[in-house]
């Protein structure tokens with residue numbers, strides 16, 4: 198898709214109306230992406246989506262890739278109207294709409310696969326050991342995935358650990374546990390969608406009461 202040539206018609210120039218979409222290389226590094234909330238570095242492709250707020254009309258900026266992942270329909274509309282034509286400098290390396298569609302599909306697939314901690318599942322391999330007691334986990338038996346706080350330099354991240362259902366109560370008391378005791382059973386129910394309800398009930402029985 199190549200951007201259209203600028204028109205050469207001479208017309209009365211009216212106050213230019215803000216286009217509903219604008220695709221361009223960021224003119225500064227000051228705007229933040231409204232999707233991921235991170236900065237949009239200068240020259241990075243961004244899309245402005247016109248919004249009418251209490252203070253007037255303006256563009257909300259998103260990384261083009263972020264918008265493709267989260268509101269692809271808008272990106273489609275913007276491409277249909279060749280929204281890069283409204284840019285001061287037309288961006289040179291625009292991805293095709295198909296590339297952006299793929300980006301969205303990958304993102305949605307990942308979202309489907311990403312499980313929220315805590316959750317219960319059936320042990321897929323029989324090779325893992327319980328991170329609490331160190332004993333092996335049997336293939337096909339339920340295990341519970343909890344969060345453990347891990348420090349990376351200045352940041353703390355949560356990494357998943359596998360434990361036996363019977364080890365959950367103790368594991369949640371560990372200093373580096375990143376999983377809340379409050380509301381644990383509810384969270385486990387909400388997050389363990391792949392697990393049979395009867396199995397899930399037996400897991401919760403085995404976990405027992407938490408202190």
Ligand SMILES: [Zn+2]
Pocket residue numbers: 230231232233234235259260263
């Ligand atoms: Zn973003």
Ligand SMILES: [Zn+2]
Pocket residue numbers: 327328329330331332360361363364
């Ligand atoms: Zn264990």
